[in-house]
Amino acid sequence: MRAKLRLLRLLRLLRLLRLLRRKSMPYAALLPMALIVLVGYLGTVLWSLKVSMSSSRTFPAHDFVGLTQYARLFGNERWLQSLENLALYGVLFIVACLVIGFLLAVFIDQKVAGEGVLRTVFLYPYAMSFVATGLVWQWLLNPGNGIQQAVRLWGYADFEFDWIVDQDKVMYTIVIATVWQASGLVMAILLAGLRGIDEEIWKAARIDGIPTWRVYLSIVLPMLGPSVGTAFVLLFTAVVKLFDSVVAMTQGGPGIASEVPAKFIMDHLFGRANIALASAGSIMLLLTVTILVAPFMYARSRAAHRKASQ
Amino acid sequence: MFKARRIILAALVSCHGLAAYAAGPRAEVMHWWTSGGESAAVKKFADAYKAAGGVWVDTAIAGSEQARSVAINRIVGGNPPTAAQFNTTKQFLDIIEQGLLNNVDAVALKEGWDKFLPETILNVIRIKGHYYAAPVNIHMPTxxxxxxxxxxxxxxxxxxxxxxxxxxxxxxxxxxxxxxxxxxxxxxxxxxxxxxxxxxxxxxxxxxxxxxxxxxxxxxxxxxxxxxxxxxxxxxxxxxxxxxxxxxxxxxxxxxxxxxxxxxxxxxxxxxxxxxxxxxxxxxxxxxxxxxxxxxIQGDAFVFPKTTNTEAIKAQLLLASVVTQPAIQVEFSNKKGSIPIRTDVDSSKMDLCAQEGLRIMKDKSRQIxxxxxxxxxxxxxxxxxxxxxxxxxxxxxxxxxxxxxxxxxx
Known part of the structure; x- marks a missing residue:
């Protein structure tokens, strides 16, 4: 009797343990990820924040100088120019990529012959390192030996296309080159979305006699919302980290006309041995991104929440 | 089987140890001389260092900024090279102030660097009376x-x-x-x-x-x-x-x-x-x-990261001495396009522009x-x-x- 009771208690304990294990399993599995987020992301952000309020040069210093570095940052013409460039670039790049990517996807969605080849061709620029293709773009755009020179040799002596050496137009050349690179990716994402659209919708629209472009614009595009959202987020991160294209094509020049924040930060982090100013720059960049993205994320989560509660 | 492998391993290890001992101080030198003329120039240093009884381990990294940041990372990380190239400027002042460099006072004082080095170079390599870098050449940028x-x-x-x-x-x-x-x-x-x-x-x-x-x-x-x-x-x-x-x-x-x-x-x-x-x-x-x-005057210099290993210190001092010798200075500069750090050299093998540079250098009031x-x-x-x-x-x-x-x- 007593033995039986003891056995029963033991079994109950075992069951409890098993339950506990089952409940805690997911948390245990998430622990490494949580640690990485805490230490690798949040920790380094806090560390940057601390360094940005010190007088560090080559090495981190442990003093506190308040917002001195930030004041210097916003008194710095190159930094202000970088922010301005990034805003201009961001708007043009994202809009152009989405429009061109969507048009390419629609074009391929017409079941054109050689779809596989075309898709590869459009996506190929994205598969290549921009350090290499940027150099080719630099040659193409160079007025002395690129497109301008070629067209002039064909007989149009007055042809001018010297944007890359023009203070006011150089950012557009970077937009052109990077749109060439990234719109293929947008095409691939949107094409996947297009292929997911129910054939019945097309049939219904055809019966109602709605023109094709109208179906794309008013019915298909809204249905592609999530795909467009994904493409937007990818493009947005590409804008914030814009660096290699500028280095490969213009090195920030002519003068400081095509400088961008990421390059400013990198230059100060290493070559100029001022990690405090570089950290202040990256914190400002993070803040800007947060301010821009937070409302977007909030709206998305609200929408998802609403959907779930319906 | 295991035994045989262990014996081979032991033999290898002892061989290696023996070779290192017999070949003298081993110096890992980090630099960014990677173009044609530059690598021909650094080879002159490597040959001279070997001739002086050392073992030269070449760590070339393309791009000066890249090379310097790797050097700093390795110094901070505790696995520094024996010597690292910097420009003869304030680039390495921060590392000196952090106490991360060895000085080469022994060589500098014995060979009288004060007597032949230009004042502008001394001002950046001599901090609080200690010599923290061996200058290797002078470039004139303008x-x-x-x-x-x-x-x-x-x-x-x-x-x-x-x-x-x-x-x-x-x-x-x-x-x-x-x-x-x-x-x-x-x-x-x-x-x-x-x-x-x-x-x-x-x-x-x-x-x-x-x-x-x-x-x-x-x-x-x-x-x-x-x-x-x-x-x-x-x-x-x-x-x-x-x-x-x-x-x-x-x-x-x-x-x-x-x-x-x-x-x-x-x-x-x-x-x-x-x-x-x-x-x-x-x-x-x-x-x-x-x-x-x-x-x-601008130029390049080797700095010597902090170490307490006596073999490594020996290598650092030997290197500092070898690269500043007059004959090697001329050989290096001829390949590099620079001029020697000292004017007491035989200029007959140098080209016209370098000779002109050396002639001007002899007038101390013109150095800047x-x-x-x-x-x-x-x-x-x-x-x-x-x-x-x-x-x-x-x-x-x-x-x-x-x-x-x-x-x-x-």
Whole structure:
């Protein structure tokens, strides 16, 4: 009797343990990820924040100088120019990529012959390192030996296309080159979305006699919302980290006309041995991104929440 | 089986240990000399070091900035190379102040570095009486190169001997339909042109007041304003393809006779030599205008990361001694395009421009450091930003003066 009771208690304990294990399993599995987020992301952000309020040069210093570095940052013409460039670039790049990517996807969605080849061709620029293709773009755009020179040799002596050496137009050349690179990716994402659209919708629209472009614009595009959202987020991160294209094509020049924040930060982090100013720059960049993205994320989560509660 | 493997392993280990012992101090040297002429030059050091009984381990990293940041990371990470290349500037001041470098006082005092090294170099390598780097060469960044073919075509009789004559020559080149000034529009190259104008037009006193003393009164002075205006005037002589161009592509314009003048460091000589052009015959080199023009000194140096390992310290001292010997100095510089750090060398094997440089160096009053020996990398970078913006844009000169004063105040 007593033995039986003891056995029963033991079994109950075992069951409890098993339950506990089952409940805690997911948390245990998430622990490494949580640690990485805490230490690798949040920790380094806090560390940057601390360094940005010190007088560090080559090495981190442990003093506190308040917002001195930030004041210097916003008194710095190159930094202000970088922010301005990034805003201009961001708007043009994202809009152009989405429009061109969507048009390419629609074009391929017409079941054109050689779809596989075309898709590869459009996506190929994205598969290549921009350090290499940027150099080719630099040659193409160079007025002395690129497109301008070629067209002039064909007989149009007055042809001018010297944007890359023009203070006011150089950012557009970077937009052109990077749109060439990234719109293929947008095409691939949107094409996947297009292929997911129910054939019945097309049939219904055809019966109602709605023109094709109208179906794309008013019915298909809204249905592609999530795909467009994904493409937007990818493009947005590409804008914030814009660096290699500028280095490969213009090195920030002519003068400081095509400088961008990421390059400013990198230059100060290493070559100029001022990690405090570089950290202040990256914190400002993070803040800007947060301010821009937070409302977007909030709206998305609200929408998802609403959907779930319906 | 296991035993056999263990024996082989043991044999290997002991062999290795023995070899290292027999071959003397092992030095891992980190540098960014990777181009053709540069690697030929560093090989001279490697050979000399081996001849002195050491083992040279070469760690070449392309790109000076990249190489320096790897060196700093390894020093901080506790696995430093025996020696690392830096420019002979304030680049390594922070690492000295953190106590991360060994000094080479033993060699410096024994061989009397104080007696033969230029003052400007001593000022950056000797901190609080200790010697923290072995300088290996002197580069002069502001030589004025000209193509004899282009000058002939433009009808320019003689070498320009003043800033005014330089501008006159540039005008003639322009009139002849040539590119007057071959310039690569990158901020460091604009910095070089600025330094050349400051040294040649402003003179030594103004140069030191601006870059060494960072004197606001001098920066806002009328004389400095004129320097900035001349600098800006030079911009009107470049061609449309200039922005973003590499320095060697600009030199190529001189080699092919398409352009007349380039202001660039003596490393440009390598480009001329590779195209089989000879100084004095195909191209000319002007160190500066007038008998008192300052000779700007920049260059490379090895620093020696902190270690307590006696073998490594032995290697560091041996290396510091080997690379500063007169004969090796000449061999290295001939390949590198620089001049030796000391004037007590046999100059007969050096080319015309290098001989001229060495001759000027003998006059101590003409020696002067480049901007980076006085400014920290941050100040120097801010100055470069302002100059490149001014070169490329129409900014009132008074604003440029104000901006420079503000940038150098930090």
């Amino acid at each position: 030589w004025i190169w000209y193509s004899k073919a282009a000058f002939k075509k433009a009808g320019i009789a003689g070498e320009p001997k003043s800033m005014d004559e330089l501008f006159a020559a540039l005008d003639k080149l322009k009139a002849a339909g040539l590119i007057s000034l071959a310039h690569g529009g990158q901020s460091w190259q604009e910095n070089i042109v600025f330094t050349a104008v400051l040294a040649n037009q402003g003179g030594k006193d103004l140069y030191l007041k601006i870059l060494r003393d960072r004197d606001p009164a001098a920066i806002n002075s009328e004389a400095f304003k004129k320097v900035l205006l001349s600098f800006k005037r030079l911009q009107s002589y470049v061609d449309a393809g200039s922005p973003g161009r590499n320095w060697n592509d600009a030199t190529a314009l001189l080699i092919t006779g398409k352009a007349g003048v380039q202001i660039m460091g003596d490393w440009a000589k390598g480009e001329f030599s590779q195209a089989n052009q000879a100084p004095g015959k195909d191209y000319g080199c002007i160190a500066g205008f007038g008998a008192n023009s300052p000779y700007i 450091g480049n901007g980076e020996t006085f400014l920290n990398p941050d100040q120097n970078g801010s100055l470069a930003d302002i100059l490149t913006a001014y070169w490329n844009r129409n900014i009132p000169v008074e604003k440029v003066q104000k901006d420079i004063a503000a940038a150098l105040r930090n």
